[in-house]
Amino acid sequence: MNTAATNASFAEPALRAPTHGDVLAAAARIAPHAHVTPVMRSHALDAMAGCELHFKCENLQRAGAFKFRGACNAVFSLSDEEIARGIVTQSSGNHGAAVALAARLRGTTATVVAPHSTPKIKLAAIAGYGARIVPCDTLQASRDAVTAEVLAETGGVLVHPFNDARVIAGQGTATLELLAAVPGLDALVAPVSGGGLLSGTCLAARGIDPAIELFGAEPEGARDAHDSLQCGQRITGRVADTVCDGLRSELGTLTFPILREHLRDILLVDDAAVIAAMRLIWERMKLVVEPSAAVPLAAVLARRERFAGRRVGLVLSGGNVDLDALASLFASM
Amino acid sequence: MNTAATNASFAEPALRAPTHGDVLAAAARIAPHAHVTPVMRSHALDAMAGCELHFKCENLQRAGAFKFRGACNAVFSLSDEEIARGIVTQSSGNHGAAVALAARLRGTTATVVAPHSTPKIKLAAIAGYGARIVPCDTLQASRDAVTAEVLAETGGVLVHPFNDARVIAGQGTATLELLAAVPGLDALVAPVSGGGLLSGTCLAARGIDPAIELFGAEPEGARDAHDSLQCGQRITGRVADTVCDGLRSELGTLTFPILREHLRDILLVDDAAVIAAMRLIWERMKLVVEPSAAVPLAAVLARRERFAGRRVGLVLSGGNVDLDALASLFASM
Numbered sequence: 001m002n003t004a005a006t007n008a009s010f011a012e013p014a015l016r017a018p019t020h021g022d023v024l025a026a027a028a029r030i031a032p033h034a035h036v037t038p039v040m041r042s043h044a045l046d047a048m049a050g051c052e053l054h055f056k057c058e059n060l061q062r063a064g065a066f067k068f069r070g071a072c073n074a075v076f077s078l079s080d081e082e083i084a085r086g087i088v089t090q091s092s093g094n095h096g097a098a099v100a101l102a103a104r105l106r107g108t109t110a111t112v113v114a115p116h117s118t119p120k121i122k123l124a125a126i127a128g129y130g131a132r133i134v135p136c137d138t139l140q141a142s143r144d145a146v147t148a149e150v151l152a153e154t155g156g157v158l159v160h161p162f163n164d165a166r167v168i169a170g171q172g173t174a175t176l177e178l179l180a181a182v183p184g185l186d187a188l189v190a191p192v193s194g195g196g197l198l199s200g201t202c203l204a205a206r207g208i209d210p211a212i213e214l215f216g217a218e219p220e221g222a223r224d225a226h227d228s229l230q231c232g233q234r235i236t237g238r239v240a241d242t243v244c245d246g247l248r249s250e251l252g253t254l255t256f257p258i259l260r261e262h263l264r265d266i267l268l269v270d271d272a273a274v275i276a277a278m279r280l281i282w283e284r285m286k287l288v289v290e291p292s293a294a295v296p297l298a299a300v301l302a303r304r305e306r307f308a309g310r311r312v313g314l315v316l317s318g319g320n321v322d323l324d325a326l327a328s329l330f331a332s333m
Numbered sequence: 334m335n336t337a338a339t340n341a342s343f344a345e346p347a348l349r350a351p352t353h354g355d356v357l358a359a360a361a362r363i364a365p366h367a368h369v370t371p372v373m374r375s376h377a378l379d380a381m382a383g384c385e386l387h388f389k390c391e392n393l394q395r396a397g398a399f400k401f402r403g404a405c406n407a408v409f410s411l412s413d414e415e416i417a418r419g420i421v422t423q424s425s426g427n428h429g430a431a432v433a434l435a436a437r438l439r440g441t442t443a444t445v446v447a448p449h450s451t452p453k454i455k456l457a458a459i460a461g462y463g464a465r466i467v468p469c470d471t472l473q474a475s476r477d478a479v480t481a482e483v484l485a486e487t488g489g490v491l492v493h494p495f496n497d498a499r500v501i502a503g504q505g506t507a508t509l510e511l512l513a514a515v516p517g518l519d520a521l522v523a524p525v526s527g528g529g530l531l532s533g534t535c536l537a538a539r540g541i542d543p544a545i546e547l548f549g550a551e552p553e554g555a556r557d558a559h560d561s562l563q564c565g566q567r568i569t570g571r572v573a574d575t576v577c578d579g580l581r582s583e584l585g586t587l588t589f590p591i592l593r594e595h596l597r598d599i600l601l602v603d604d605a606a607v608i609a610a611m612r613l614i615w616e617r618m619k620l621v622v623e624p625s626a627a628v629p630l631a632a633v634l635a636r637r638e639r640f641a642g643r644r645v646g647l648v649l650s651g652g653n654v655d656l657d658a659l660a661s662l663f664a665s666m
Contacts, residue, residue: 038371040393059619060373121616279656283454286392286652288619319619323612327660 013077014164017254020207022169023200026073027176033072033105037061037174039181039313044284049300051307054185055281056178059289059319063097063125065246066174066197066317067161071098073170074159075106083108088156090114090136090147092245093122094318095161100129111154113147119245121322140236140250162196163252172200178313179208186310189296191317192216192225192266193247195255201315202262216259216266217299219243219274224250226266229259243271243329246292246318267299274298275329281316290321291329346410347497350587353540355502356533359406360509366405366438370394370507372514372646377617382633384640387518388614389511392622392652396430396458398579399507399530399650400494404431406503407492408439416441421489423447423469423480425578426455427651428494433462444487446480452578454655473569473583495529496585505533511646512541519643522629524650525549525558525599526580528588534648535595549592549599550632552576552607557583559599562592576604576662579625579651600632607631608662614649623654624662 037057045053058066075087087110089099096112103110110131114123115138126133136146151158160167174197179185188205192198198216205212218225219242228235234256240248251259259266269277271291278294281287296314300307370390378386391399408420420443422432429445436443443464447456448471459466469479484491493500507530512518521538525531531549538545551558554575561568567589573581584592592599602610604624611627614620629647633640 043395062376064619282621282656286397286621288615288621323615323659323663326656330656 014160014166015254016165017257018165018169018203020203022165023172023176023204023207026069026166026169027173029076030069030072030170030173033062033076034069034173035061036177039178040285040287042284045280045297049307050304051300051309052311053297053300054178054182054311054313055285056174056313056315057287058174059287059293059316063094063101063129064318064320065094065098066171066315067094067098068101069173070167070170070196070200071095071102071159074164074166075099075102077166078157082157086110086154086156087159088147088151088154089159089161090143091161092248093118094246094320096131097122097125097129097320099159100126100131104130111150111156113143113150115143117245119320119322119325122320125320138248139239160252162194162249163254165254168196168200168203168254168258170200171197172204174315175201175204179205182311182313184311185212185313187213187215187307188313189215189217189267189299190315191247191292191295192218192259193222193292194249195225195251195259197315197317199255199258202258206262213264214262215264215299217295218266218268219247219295220268220270222247223268225259226268228256229263229266244274244292244295246290247295267303269295269298269302273302277301279330287316288319288321289316290318293317293319347493347499348587349498350590351498351502351536353536355498356505356509356537356540359402359499359502360506362409363402363405363503363506366395366409367402367506368394369510372511373618373620375617378613378630382640383637384633384642385644386630386633387511387515387644387646388618389507389646389648390620391507392620392626392649396427396434396462397651397653398427398431399504399648400427400431401434402506403500403503403529403533404428404435404492407497407499408432408435410499411490415490419443419487419489420492421480421484421487422492422494423476424494425581426451427579427653429464430455430458430462430653432492433459433464437463444483444489446476446483448476450578452653452655452658455653458653471581472572493585495527495582496587498587501529501533501536501587501591503533504530505537507648508534508537512538515644515646517644518545518646520546520548520640521646522548522550522600522632523648524580524625524628525551525592526555527582528558528584528592530648530650532588532591535591539595546597547595548597548632550629551599551601552580552628553601553603555580556601558592559601561589562596562599577607577625577628579623580628600636602628602631602635606635610634612663620649621652621654622649623651626650626652
């Protein structure tokens with residue numbers, strides 16, 4: 001979130017740099033509401049990858065994605081006075097549904113600013129949890145402008161999808177669970193969009209194991225995070241072009257420095273490899289995942305030498321996919 | 334298996350009536366090889382069904398279906414002399430893949446007699462585990478005739494898909510795990526085809542809880558088990574017409590009496606309800622299941638009064654579905 005208008009609406013705790021301790025606190029805060037998701041394996045995929053893959057199944061999280069962790073932590077961190085004003089957010093889908101559900105659990109309302117490109121199933125989920133939807137264009141500037149209007153109009157509290165310390169800390173709880181279930185992993189790979197999941201992953205993992213290698217995985221057609229880290233400056237204003245509808249945001253002011261400090265690399269993959277990896281997860285693991293969730297597996301399968309023989313954790317970020325669009329998705333690649 | 338030619342090839346332990354003790358022994362025998370699959374729940378589906386649903390996820394079993402339990406128990410029950418002769422079976426898909434995998438784990442070969450209607454993905458799985466495939470027609474008589482030929486030609490040992498005490502006992506182990514994970518269920522619902530899974534379910538459950546209500550769930554277009562129980566005679570020779578490719582067999586001589594003794598009812602559902610239930614499991618639980626696996630949920634959703642407020646276990650029997658055929662499957666209903 002870059003505009004002064006929306007920044008002014010942040011509660012102060014949202015914009016400080018989150019820590020490993022914040023992730024631990026988030027885990028305790030969301031425990032009554034979030035699922036501890038399973039970690040799954042596949043003989044077949046291990047053989048294909050030439051390494052040991054441990055999949056953290058956030059597609060089985062409430063509302064179908066890891067996003068519920070961060071949204072729940074943020075919403076349950078708010079004061080009763082803040083909660084009474086209602087929650088506002090912007091989202092390409094999963095965060096919106098997560099905020100809608102968290103708001104309902106806390107007994108308040110939510111308004112979600114969502115780009116026109118948001119998949120039908122994700123809009124239906126947001127509406128299903130009782131939130132109001134306000135449409136916007138896909139570009140970050142449009143998302144921010146409409147969000148600012150909604151905040152001014154409603155007086156609500158912003159829970160940003162990634163540039164919020166409480167959201168980042170919440171997303172990190174998935175990695176706490178993964179490393180508790182599978183101690184001693186050599187590497188972790190998570191998808192990157194705005195960087196909320198990935199920076200939470202970094203904070204959670206570094207506090208447990210200083211040696212673990214941390215990777216982002218990003219579609220070629222939305223490689224702003226990769227390029228931002230390469231040139232040392234946060235790149236904004238590009239138009240993303242990828243089948244991964246959950247990975248079209250750009251890094252935030254909070255997430256960028258965390259990734260710079262902790263990441264080994266961001267691994268790029270093209271959309272065809274993502275769809276092929278998604279299909280493998282459906283067929284071999286019997287798990288419904290959305291394209292964004294298959295990006296880490298696609299990245300690892302394309303780099304056998306790099307991960308050979310190692311123990312690798314991957315975050316299956318979500319499972320919200322339009323089944324009606326599936327045939328054309330498979331046919332397109 | 335009805336023909337004298339094939340019956341003659343059964344090892345004696347295959348044709349005696351299995352017991353709860355056999356299920357317990359099977360659990361110990363397959364433990365080094367089979368997965369203990371998770372039991373999953375869904376807030377959304379509970380609300381739709383008006384009861385508490387506990388799904389035993391056999392789609393996450395090795396080779397993608399409960400069938401590995403029975404195949405593994407049977408193959409690992411054989412003597413070294415029998416194993417050396419190789420395994421022969423007949424299967425519409427999942428049992429064939431399960432036997433192929435079990436044979437490979439035991440260090441022997443398998444030949445699978447499979448009807449022309451077997452989905453491509455299931456044939457690919459059988460071949461992928463190294464088994465030889467011999468095609469036949471869909472009718473049980475053709476399956477039996479070709480199986481008898483293969484047995485005569487190879488000298489192999491038959492592991493029947495359901496009319497085998499060791500296979501039935503193996504299938505029952507899923508229910509042992511389910512009732513250990515969720516004690517005190519009021520009812521269990523499993524799909525019925527040849528009756529191997531369902532009779533194993535009965536034996537496992539009855540030995541633990543004499544009061545639990547046991548139901549089969551069966552497609553209208555393959556209602557021979559329902560009608561067999563109604564008229565008290567095993568009905569054979571019908572042509573099944575259902576989208577559930579795993580549920581086109583008829584009851585066996587071993588399974589029929591077990592179902593007669595223990596079942597409360599067999600619940601019929603039409604194919605449209607099955608596909609709708611399958612879609613719900615994909616969308617709400619993020620699990621890939623095949624049509625056959627959705628039959629119990631379809632049956633429960635259609636009978637809200639019968640199950641209202643109760644705690645119900647359902648076996649998600651398998652997850653092997655042709656993704657390329659999916660669009661037409663959804664469109665057809």
